[in-house]
Amino acid sequence: MRIKEEIGMNNSTGILMVEAIELIKRYDNIYLVSHVQPDGDNIGSTLALAKAIEKFKGGIKVIKVDDIPSDYQFLPGIDMIKNYDINEPIDLLISLDSSDLNRLGLGKEFARKAKRVINIDHHITNDNFGDINIVSPSSAATGEIVYEFIKKMAVDIDKDIATCLYTAISTDTGSFIYSNTTYKTHLIVAELLKVGIDVETININLYQNRSMARTKLFIDSMNSLETYLEGKVGVIAVTQEMLKAYDAKMEDTEGLISFVRGIDSIEVACLLKEIDKNEVKVSLRSKKRIDVSRICNKFNGGGHIRAAGCTINERLPVTKDIILEEILMNFR
Missing domain, CATH: 3.90.1640.10 (inorganic pyrophosphatase (n-terminal core))
Known part of the structure; x- marks a missing residue:
């Protein structure tokens, strides 16, 4: 053919x-x-x-x-x-x-x-x-x-x-x-x-054109990494304060979530991007088990089975608790 x-x-x-x-x-x-x-x-x-x-x-x-x-x-x-x-x-x-x-x-x-x-x-x-x-x-x-x-x-x-x-x-x-x-x-x-x-x-x-601002943001955001369920879930956050510290833009978060998903034990990676005091954009990625589009649909978001996103109008710590609870429920 x-x-x-x-x-x-x-x-x-x-x-x-x-x-x-x-x-x-x-x-x-x-x-x-x-x-x-x-x-x-x-x-x-x-x-x-x-x-x-x-x-x-x-x-x-x-x-x-x-x-x-x-x-x-x-x-x-x-x-x-x-x-x-x-x-x-x-x-x-x-x-x-x-x-x-x-x-x-x-x-x-x-x-x-x-x-x-x-x-x-x-x-x-x-x-x-x-x-x-x-x-x-x-x-x-x-x-x-x-x-x-x-x-x-x-x-x-x-x-x-x-x-x-x-x-x-x-x-x-x-x-x-x-x-x-x-x-x-x-x-x-x-x-x-x-x-x-x-x-x-x-x-x-x-893929080979990363600025120094993006590099510094990458290092700082990875320092925020928290894992759950014996390393199956990884969560990182990028705040407005971090962006200002390195003179970075939100576009400089590109690649962060893929790096987290690349960790051997991780099934679901979560990136929280603070847009404003009461607005957080959530990006989710998974490897094999979890349909992250179902999770994001609950918050009027969407995407694909292995890659999806949504926006939650809450402060960053609250958003983290909300989305983490939903992620962990999908492992039960």
């Missing part, structure tokens, strides 16, 4: 993609948007699709809903992400990598105003908020879905698009080591490598 057949989506998804492409052909004022606190899959898949639509018909706009982390400033087309006036005409909004409208931040208002909404995502907790919902929880990253979508558009994947897609898939699979990585992931990446992307430069930007 040829590779392009091996990595194709199922028939129903393919039909939805054709319907979505027809909307792209029909409408002129098209906006792309992704979630707040952007990550590699978010930014990579959005820019890849934006560049593809630009080649397909032009006139695409990408809404900035949050600051772009420095890790991704190297991506081709990053300057396409801009602030736009909500009063401008909008026919079609395409949402990428967001499980619900609230995750879009100010993009939610653009979605409400749009004539039609296309929702492209891979989160199992997606609530199908679009008029067309291309949602594939079995895909390792939204970038995988966007790869198939671009192929369905019959747009050639050039080096810029391939660079964005590789970044999307690599970051959401932990550089291809997470359990969501499948044979399809490797087949898609093989096709991207054929295009001639500069993998060395991409990987240096993504």
Whole structure:
């Protein structure tokens, strides 16, 4: 069987993609948007699709809903992400990598105003908020879905698009080591490598470019590590005081939770990020046993079986007690 057949989506998804492409052909004022606190899959898949639509018909706009982390400033087309006036005409909004409208931040208002909404995502907790919902929880990253979508558009994947897609898939699979990585992931990446992307430069930007501020924050946060259930659960915290001490940003917490999950005894890793005095963002990761998306769903969050998050509007110590109790219950 040829590779392009091996990595194709199922028939129903393919039909939805054709319907979505027809909307792209029909409408002129098209906006792309992704979630707040952007990550590699978010930014990579959005820019890849934006560049593809630009080649397909032009006139695409990408809404900035949050600051772009420095890790991704190297991506081709990053300057396409801009602030736009909500009063401008909008026919079609395409949402990428967001499980619900609230995750879009100010993009939610653009979605409400749009004539039609296309929702492209891979989160199992997606609530199908679009008029067309291309949602594939079995895909390792939204970038995988966007790869198939671009192929369905019959747009050639050039080096810029391939660079964005590789970044999307690599970051959401932990550089291809997470359990969501499948044979399809490797087949898609093989096709991207054929295009001639500069993998060395991409990987240096993504994984070998840690600032001294991030390094100091990493060391301090690891000093806060507490373990429970004979080392099966690990919890670390990043406070506003820590960020100020090292002149670090919240984006500098990238990689912390993966390090904790990498400890041999750990089944569930928890990172608590103090956003404000009464607002804490919780990130959970697990290895094999625990479905952390179920835990986060109880706090109006979501994500994947092995990676999920939520926000709890309490002080940090209270949040820690609340989420820890819920985690420990799942071991019983």
